[in-house]
Amino acid sequence: DIQMTQSPSTLSSSVGDRVTITCRASQSIDSWLAWYQQKPGKAPKLLIYKASSLESGVPSRFSGSGSGTEFTLTISSLQPDDSATYYCQQYKSYSLTFGQGTKLEIK
Amino acid sequence: EVQLVESGGGLVQPGGSLRLSCAASGFTFSDHYMDWVRQAPGKGLEWVGRGRNKANGYTTEYAASVKGRFTISRDDSKNSVYLQMNSLKTEDTAVYYCTRAQSTMPPASDIWGHGTTVTVSS
Numbered sequence: 001d002i003q004m005t006q007s008p009s010t011l012s013s014s015v016g017d018r019v020t021i022t023c024r025a026s027q028s029i030d031s032w033l034a035w036y037q038q039k040p041g042k043a044p045k046l047l048i049y050k051a052s053s054l055e056s057g058v059p060s061r062f063s064g065s066g067s068g069t070e071f072t073l074t075i076s077s078l079q080p081d082d083s084a085t086y087y088c089q090q091y092k093s094y095s096l097t098f099g100q101g102t103k104l105e106i107k
Numbered sequence: 108e109v110q111l112v113e114s115g116g117g118l119v120q121p122g123g124s125l126r127l128s129c130a131a132s133g134f135t136f137s138d139h140y141m142d143w144v145r146q147a148p149g150k151g152l153e154w155v156g157r158g159r160n161k162a163n164g165y166t167t168e169y170a171a172s173v174k175g176r177f178t179i180s181r182d183d184s185k186n187s188v189y190l191q192m193n194s195l196k197t198e199d200t201a202v203y204y205c206t207r208a209q210s211t212m213p214p215a216s217d218i219w220g221h222g223t224t225v226t227v228s229s
Contacts, residue, residue, distance in 0.1 A: 001171070032213055034215035034216070036152075036216075038152075042221075043204055043219040043220065043221055043222055044144075044152065044204070044216075044219055045219070046215060046216060046217045046219075049209065049215040049217070050215075055217065087151065087152055089152070089154075089215065089216075091213050091214065091215055092213065094157075094168045095154060095168075095169075095170045095171060096142075096154040096157075097154065098151055098152040098153065098154065099151075100151050101151045101152075
């Protein structure tokens with residue numbers, strides 16, 4: 001299976017900050033990477049698919065980049081509502097695999 | 108409104124069985140693959156498996172941790188997908204989410220249900 005590694009595991013930033021989360025794959029997944037946001041007690045929500053495509057309805061402050069084995073999720077100007085855990089997922093090959101998650105807290 | 112609603116969770120003893128259901132509405136169910144994803148208490152997300160649509164032979168894929176014990180099936184006439192879980196282990200305790208796979212290939216999960224809780228304990 002392809003292993004996905006996110007960094008950092010936790011992150012604390014202030015409103016208005018630019019935030020970047022990194023996801024690395026153990027082998028190339030081309031651009032078949034998704035990012036999800038999960039708030040406590042809620043189901044995950046798709047933010048980004050195919051590494052950089054913004055899901056409909058997701059604020060434009062979220063963006064994704066990368067290909068191959070290294071990917072980033074960027075929030076251009078952090079908002080209070082962005083406090084959540086973020087997961088990357090590769091969907092190039094089975095078994096589909098998630099990163100371990102990055103918990104983002106607002107200072 | 109596009110919606111997925113899971114049901115069937117509960118408390119079961121190790122070695123027991125449980126069948127989860129997921130009812131879909133608001134989209135053409137038969138067009139989409141459907142996935143199951145789980146989350147153990149306080150842990151991250153784990154993909155469980157995928158059920159493809161009729162056009163792709165209703166074939167399935169599973170994570171190694173559940174292969175041979177779990178079975179995904181679907182009934183397009185009822186807009187529903189199911190997860191039959193046998194030989195349950197304590198480590199199967201989790202919230203189980205039903206997800207819709209995008210219509211593009213390969214697909215990410217673009218719609219998620221609210222989840223149903225499975226507890227495996229004696």
